[in-house]
Amino acid sequence: MEILTTLLPIIIDILLIVLLIVGIILVIKCIYIIDKARSIMLNVEEKVNSLNSLFNLVGTVSDKVSGGLEYIITSIEKFFIRLLHKKKDEKLDEEEI
Secondary structure (H helix, E strand, O other): OHHHHHHHHHHHHHHHHHHHHHHHHHHHHHHHHHHHHHHHHHHHHHHHHHHHHHHHHHHHHHHHHHHHHHHHHHHHHHHHHHHHHHHHHHHHHHHHO
16 A cells, blocks of 8 residues: 555656646647738738738729610610500500501
8 A cells, every 4th residue: 555655646646747747748849830821921922912902903994894784774665665655645646647
């Protein structure tokens, strides 16, 4: 029993030291991984920022095209509305005669 009381604290101390060393190694590896992820993130951010002007250009062209198409569609719609109103007016004139 006396052997256990002297040997058990020594075993626990050794296991705690091993656990502490493993924890330190894991923290160092985590720091390395975080630094690598940060450098990748900065690289991606730099590349995305370089494409912002292209995205703005595409957005502007898209707005202009949609505005032009909207104008053309509105013009065609007005043309057909005028044709329909002329036919209705002609029918009303024929019925009045």
